[in-house]
Amino acid sequence: MNQYTPTRTASGTRRAREVVGDHVLRLRRCTRAFELEDFAVVHGLNAPDDFARYVSALRAIAGVDLAAFRALHFAQRQMDPAFVARANHGPRVRLWCAGTVPRFTVARPGAAVLWRDNHPPAHAVTTEAQAAQSAALQAIWLAGRVLGQSGWDAGTLRLTVERSHGIALVELHRAALAVNLLLELATDPIDNPASRKTGTRTVHWHHSDPTALLDLVELPKKLP
Numbered sequence: 678m679n680q681y682t683p684t685r686t687a688s689g690t691r692r693a694r695e696v697v698g699d700h701v702l703r704l705r706r707c708t709r710a711f712e713l714e715d716f717a718v719v720h721g722l723n724a725p726d727d728f729a730r731y732v733s734a735l736r737a738i739a740g741v742d743l744a745a746f747r748a749l750h751f752a753q754r755q756m757d758p759a760f761v762a763r764a765n766h767g768p769r770v771r772l773w774c775a776g777t778v779p780r781f782t783v784a785r786p787g788a789a790v791l792w793r794d795n796h797p798p799a800h801a802v803t804t805e806a807q808a809a810q811s812a813a814l815q816a817i818w819l820a821g822r823v824l825g826q827s828g829w830d831a832g833t834l835r836l837t838v839e840r841s842h843g844i845a846l847v848e849l850h851r852a853a854l855a856v857n858l859l860l861e862l863a864t865d866p867i868d869n870p871a872s873r874k875t876g877t878r879t880v881h882w883h884h885s886d887p888t889a890l891l892d893l894v895e896l897p898k899k900l901p
C-alpha cells in the first residue's frame with residue numbers, strides 16, 4: 678500500500694491547487710474565516726489531508742492565510758456588540774494598500790494614490806511581510822482620519838491588502854478599533870491598485886483636499 682501513497686498525495690495536492698487556482702479571485706475577496714472553510718466543504722476538500730493541502734494552496738496561490746483569518750475572527754467575536762452595531766450602521770471607507778521593503782502605498786477607489794512614503798522607522802521593515810503589515814497600518818491610520826472628518830463616531834473599513842500570509846491580522850484589528858473602525862480584510866495581489874501604482878515619487882496624504890478624503894466615505898442609506 679505504501680508504494681501508492683506518494684501518487685495519491687501528489688494527486689491530492691494537484692487537485693487542491695487547481696481548485697484554488699480556478700477560484701482565486703473569489704477566495705481573495707473572502708473577509709471571514711468561515712467563508713474559506715465553507716468553500717473547502719463545498720468543493721470536497723474538508724477531509725483532514727485534503728484540507729491541509731487546501732490551506733497550503735491558499736497561502737501559495739491566493740496569498741491568503743486561513744489561520745490568521747481564524748485568529749482575526751476570534752478577536753472580532755470579543756468586540757462590544759454596541760460598537761459593532763454602530764460601526765455597521767455608520768459609513769464605510771474602502772482603501773487598498775501594498776508595501777515594498779522601503780516604501781508603502783495607499784490607494785483609493787478609482788486607483789488614485791492617496792499616500793506613498795517611506796515606512797515609519799518604528800515599524801522596522803526588513804521583509805515583505807513586514808512591509809505589507811506596515812502599509813496596512815498606515816492605511817488604517819488614514820481611514821481613521823477620514824472617519825473623524827466625516828463626523829461619525831464609528832464605521833467600517835474595507836481594506837484590501839496584497840497578502841495576508843505572514844501578517845498579524847489581529848494587530849490590524851486592534852489598530853482599527855483604536856480609531857473606531859470595524860475592519861473587513863480582503864486579499865488581492867494582482868488587481869490591487871496600490872501594488873500596481875509603484876513609483877518613487879512621494880505622495881503626502883495631507884496634500885489631498887479634505888473634501889476628496891471625505892469622498893472616500895460611503896454613507897449608510899437612510900431608511901424610508
